[in-house]
Structure formats: structure tokens, C-alpha cells
Amino acid sequence: MKTIWKLIWKDLKTQDFKLFLLLPLPLIFFYAMLQPVWQAGAYTIVIVLMTYFLLAGNNHKQLDYKFDWIIHSLPVTRHEMLLSKYAMVIVWYILSAIICNAIGAVYMLYNQMGIRLSSLMELGLSLSVILLISGIYYPLYYLFDKKFLYVNIFLFTAMLFAGPSIARGIPEIIVRFPLLLLPISVAIFALSYRVSFLIFNRTRIS
Amino acid sequence: MNILELNNVTVTLKNFSLRNITFNLQRGTITGLIGANGSGKTTLIRTIMNLYRHETGSIRLNGLDNIRDAKWFKDKIGFVYDESYFIENLTIERNKNVIRPFYSKWDERLFSTLLEKFALDRGKKVKHLSKGMKTKFSLAVALSHHADLLLMDEPTSGLDPVFRVELLEFIAQYVQDHPHMTVLFSTHITADLDRIANHIVYMRKGKIRLQMPKNDLFDRCTVIRGPRHAIDRLDGLNPIGLRQTGDTFECLVMEPLSAEFGDLEYIRYPRLRLEDIMFYLEREKAE
Numbered sequence: 006m007k008t009i010w011k012l013i014w015k016d017l018k019t020q021d022f023k024l025f026l027l028l029p030l031p032l033i034f035f036y037a038m039l040q041p042v043w044q045a046g047a048y049t050i051v052i053v054l055m056t057y058f059l060l061a062g063n064n065h066k067q068l069d070y071k072f073d074w075i076i077h078s079l080p081v082t083r084h085e086m087l088l089s090k091y092a093m094v095i096v097w098y099i100l101s102a103i104i105c106n107a108i109g110a111v112y113m114l115y116n117q118m119g120i121r122l123s124s125l126m127e128l129g130l131s132l133s134v135i136l137l138i139s140g141i142y143y144p145l146y147y148l149f150d151k152k153f154l155y156v157n158i159f160l161f162t163a164m165l166f167a168g169p170s171i172a173r174g175i176p177e178i179i180v181r182f183p184l185l186l187l188p189i190s191v192a193i194f195a196l197s198y199r200v201s202f203l204i205f206n207r208t209r210i211s
Numbered sequence: 212m213n214i215l216e217l218n219n220v221t222v223t224l225k226n227f228s229l230r231n232i233t234f235n236l237q238r239g240t241i242t243g244l245i246g247a248n249g250s251g252k253t254t255l256i257r258t259i260m261n262l263y264r265h266e267t268g269s270i271r272l273n274g275l276d277n278i279r280d281a282k283w284f285k286d287k288i289g290f291v292y293d294e295s296y297f298i299e300n301l302t303i304e305r306n307k308n309v310i311r312p313f314y315s316k317w318d319e320r321l322f323s324t325l326l327e328k329f330a331l332d333r334g335k336k337v338k339h340l341s342k343g344m345k346t347k348f349s350l351a352v353a354l355s356h357h358a359d360l361l362l363m364d365e366p367t368s369g370l371d372p373v374f375r376v377e378l379l380e381f382i383a384q385y386v387q388d389h390p391h392m393t394v395l396f397s398t399h400i401t402a403d404l405d406r407i408a409n410h411i412v413y414m415r416k417g418k419i420r421l422q423m424p425k426n427d428l429f430d431r432c433t434v435i436r437g438p439r440h441a442i443d444r445l446d447g448l449n450p451i452g453l454r455q456t457g458d459t460f461e462c463l464v465m466e467p468l469s470a471e472f473g474d475l476e477y478i479r480y481p482r483l484r485l486e487d488i489m490f491y492l493e494r495e496k497a498e
Contacts, residue, residue, distance in 0.1 A: 008313070
């Protein structure tokens with residue numbers, strides 16, 4: 006368990022500071038675009054996007070520098086490496102939720118809109134969605150490593166453009182499936198871990 | 212006493228395989244892994260580090276298995292890659308801070324001493340270091356947790372001669388001062404091994420072709436040159452890399468000679484260098 010914390014700490018330390026500086030830009034873009042449907046899930050989509058941005062950015066940065074080679078030479082098992090990557094999803098999610106709410110509050114204060122933080126339902130929904138997305142992302146990441154970077158850029162761009170439309174549909178999702186999505190996402194996330202482990206355990210690091 | 216034991220290790224990659232690799236490293240030795248490009252040196256080192264999985268056999272360090280006991284196995288190894296894989300945008304200090312918590316015996320004082328010795332500035336970003344400085348930083352990290360085995364993959368490639376000699380001399384001195392330390396390093400610059408290695412492992416086409424103490428190798432090896440008509444005198448000597456050009460021949464012999472003849476030229480250590488031996492061994496492949 007100690008090693009998992011060390012690996013999590015490693016990911017936080019290696020995260021590019023510039024990434025945090027860049028984040029307010031897409032956030033403001035989304036808040037501005039989603040103003041007419043403000044009640045309808047702006048937080049959900051922004052938290053999901055931000056979590057994915059931090060998660061994929063950090064992983065690909067380490068791939069880019071081949072820093073994973075260093076990690077593989079450290080006293081760490083592949084099982085621990087993988088477990089920490091899945092745990093990082095939750096860490097990035099919590100960080101994103103905090104930052105989004107803080108920026109959202111500042112934005113609303115500035116526009117004299119009255120502060121509204123994300124609801125529990127929005128948090129639950131964004132967690133479900135990010136578990137689903139990362140559940141798909143990780144097996145592909147371990148299967149294709151560098152090649153997946155290009156697919157990833159495409160996925161992220163698509164999410165960026167589809168975001169506002171999806172956000173408008175979110176209230177309906179919340180009303181229809183308030184409690185169903187989270188357990189399904191958790192199950193898929195757990196299954197994804199198993200698949201990733203099978204892939205990663207056999208992978209030749211190159 | 213053996214520190215590293217490889218027993219019948221086989222690895223299959225897409226276009227290459229290591230077959231039945233068996234060798235041992237004795238504690239306190241510096242072993243040079245040599246062979247032409249593509250002979251399997253890097254694959255072997257990466258397999259020891261579990262970057263590649265072996266299908267058969269076992270790899271043990273002080274009795275610890277490289278897969279089953281991966282964590283403790285790697286805790287006792289200092290690893291230097293042929294390139295720097297640190298986060299380039301981070302400083303030496305921040306890279307070290309990421310790595311340090313993983314080792315059970317990290318010695319901050321030793322790390323500081325090594326940085327000082329190598330004239331490395333903690334606050335400098337890795338991307339601003341020269342190739343030689345990056346190798347020195349890798350070495351400082353590899354040595355700062357009191358590893359039993361230092362594994363280095365082509366550590367001197369791309370370094371200028373002054374840096375190379377400096378680095379090799381440091382390693383030789385370090386091993387002398389720390390008798391528990393064992394070094395295995397791959398290189399295709401055989402002059403590096405002439406300088407510091409005391410054991411040689413020679414690889415070709417994914418197999419170990421020979422392994423022995425360097426002194427024994429030099430004791431046994433003789434390059435023989437002479438007129439073509441005298442070639443019969445090599446009978447029973449198993450000449451390696453025999454080449455006949457015009458009226459002359461030349462070859463390597465790895466057996467003690469029972470007789471010498473005045474019309475033949477015998478080249479032995481110190482005139483004979485590792486590079487020459489490797490040259491004949493490689494030529495044997497082409498025959």
C-alpha cells in the first residue's frame with residue numbers, strides 16, 4: 006500500500022504545472038457556453054473533461070519521456086504500477102472537482118450570478134462517466150501505448166466539441182437513472198482493471 | 212560467491228530471441244558484456260530488469276527471483292540506461308525526489324557527495340544537461356541506494372573520450388572501495404573493458420559465445436599470421452576467423468600452443484587487445 010501512495014505522489018509531482026495554468030481556459034469556455042443551461046450539468050462535463058485531461062496528460066508525458074522505464078527499474082511490481090494508475094483516476098477526479106468548483110464560484114461571483122456549487126448528483130454522475138471513460142482508456146493505453154496517443158487526442162477533441170450537447174442532456178440522465186449509472190461504472194472500471202492487468206503483465210516495455 | 216545467476220533463460224521477441232542463456236556473476240567483479248550490434252546485449256539486460264519477460268529459466272540475485280521477488284530484486288540493483296529517461300522538464304533535485312522514496316536504503320549524503328564529485332547542480336533541469344552529465348546523474352541515482360549490482364546498458368556510448376575515461380575510472384575506483392558491489396555493463400567499445408573489466412561475456416545472435424575472466428581470455432588467445440604454405444601447422448588448433456589473402460593467412464587460436472615456428476607471427480597480450488579478439492570471433496560468424 007505504501008508503494009501505491011509513493012506512485013500516486015510520483016504522478017502528482019511529475020504533473021506538468023503548465024497543465025494547471027492552461028485549465029482555466031477550457032473551463033471559462035465551457036462555463037460561458039453552458040450559461041443558458043447552467044443548472045443542467047455544466048459541472049459534470051467540465052469535471053469529466055478536466056479529469057481526463059489531467060490523467061491522459063500525465064500518462065502520455067511519462068510515455069513521451071520514457072519515464073516509465075525509470076519506474077520499471079525501481080523496486081515496484083507491475084501490479085502496484087497498475088493499481089496506482091487506477092487509483093490516480095480518483096485522485097485526478099477529486100482534484101478536478103475541487104478546482105472546477107473553485108473556478109466556477111469565482112466566475113459566478115464575478116458575473117454576479119450567485120454561487121452554486123456542484124450538486125451531489127452532478128458529482129456522482131461525473132464520477133460515473135470518468136470511471137467509464139478511464140475503464141475504456143486504460144486497456145487501450147496499455148495495449149497500444151504510444152500509438153494510443155493519437156487516438157487519445159482525437160477522443161479528447163471529440164469530447165471537447167460534443168461536451169456542450171451532452172451537458173444539455175445530462176438533467177434527463179440524472180432524472181432517469183439517478184442511482185444506476187454509478188454501480189455499472191464501478192463494475193466496468195473493475196473489469197477494466199483485470200483486463201489491463203492481463204495486458205500489462207505480458208507487455209514488453211519499449 | 213555468485214551474486215547473479217541466470218539459468219537457461221530464453222526470451223522470444225518479434226524478430227529476435229535469446230536462447231538458453233546461462234551465466235553467473237561473482238560478487239565484486241566488473242563484467243563486460245560484449246558483442247556486435249543486435250547480438251542481444253540490451254535484450255539480456257532488459258530481461259534481467261524484467262522489462263522483457265523470459266519464457267523459460269530463472270534469473271536470481273542473491274537468491275531472489277526477478278519476477279516473483281521483483282520488488283526486493285530491483286531494490287538491490289542500480290540501473291543506468293543508454294539514454295536519460297528522466298523527466299527533462301524537472302530539475303535534478305525534483306527527479307531525485309520522485310525516485311528516492313522507492314528505495315529502502317537511499318543514502319542522501321552519498322547522493323550529495325556524488326553530485327558534488329560529478330559537479331552536478333541540483334537546481335539544473337535535466338534538459339539542460341549534456342549527455343555526459345545525464346549519464347553521471349543516472350550513475351549517482353544508481354549508486355545512492357547501496358545497490359549490490361550495478362547494471363549499465365551502453366553507459367559510455369555517445370560520450371566524448373575524456374568523459375568516458377573519467378566515468379570508467381570512477382566505476383573502477385568505486386568497486387575497489389565497495390567490495391560488495393558487482394558491475395555488469397554492456398558495450399561495443401571494447402577499449403572500455405580493456406580498461407576496467409575483469410570478466411568478459413561475449414554474445415552473438417542471442418547466445419553466449421564465451422564467458423571467462425579477462426586474464427584467462429588473454430592468456431589463451433593468440434593471433435597467428437604467416438605464409439599460406441604454413442597453414443598446415445594449425446592442424447588440431449581449431450583456428451577462429453581464418454582468413455587467407457594472397458600468400459598469407461591470419462587467424463585467432465584460443466588454445467595453448469604446444470610449439471611455435473619461426474616463420475609465423477604470434478600476437479599476444481598486451482599487443483593483442485579485446486577488440487582484436489572480438490574481430491576474429493565476429494569473423495567466425497561470417498564464415
